[in-house]
Amino acid sequence: MSNKRWALLFALVILLCAAVTLLLPSGGSTVGIWQRGELLCTIDLAAVTEPYTLRIPYEGGESIVCVEPGSICIQSADCKSQTCVRHGRLRPGGTPIVCLPERIVIRYLRTEGGVDAVTG
């Protein structure tokens, strides 16, 4: 295949991926916090009026999640990599906050009956 054809093929794959990303149902302002695949809690960020923090313990250490009106982030974590802290605020349409050492995932929920109904 020529360079042009390869470029065209990859451009198509990019378009396809973009379409899939955009077409996946996005579910408003509710985020979920998982640890080891278990849903710990869900928070409707639009309903938060006062900022508060959550503590998520894990094997002697803990992560502190900062919940503010309309945003959520991991404020501190007892691990060396600090990847989740540097991730900053969770953005709609962006990647989820993932903390591998403490097995935590924070991401937006999708709409009811959508993918979350399947994956739990």
Next chain:
Amino acid sequence: MKLKKITAAALLTATALIMFLIEAQIPALTPVPGIKPGLSNIVTLFALWTLGGWWALAVLLCRVVLGCLLTGQVSAILYSLSGGLPALGLSWLLKGFFPSDRLWVLSVFSAMAHNLGQILCAVAVTQTPSLFFYLPLLLISGIISGAFTGMAAQNICRRL
């Protein structure tokens, strides 16, 4: 000949390590985290092309282990390897099917394998299968950065 290869591999490891460290200092290019240019992939590809698969593997392993030790992120070794090993593995497998002026195509495939490997690792470690829904988003960045690092490697190989 072997001595020459060892020297070349050591130099490439040093180069990859520098790229890895510099890249770790660059702030995120996009508002979406997890998206990186993957500059050290240039070195891995170059090593694969000029020295062969086993040498490229050695360069990759040394770079990941030393890079994670130097940045103090020992726990990131597993995560780095979950992307790096499938990426190298796939390009090693496909190497014979691409001429030297299609190195960038090979690089795109290896970037996609990198994305897939890291997502599988994240899913396994966090036990959250729904992370798979971010694969398309990561693939977009993987294809673009893979094409660029591949073109860089291709140009270097051509000038040998």
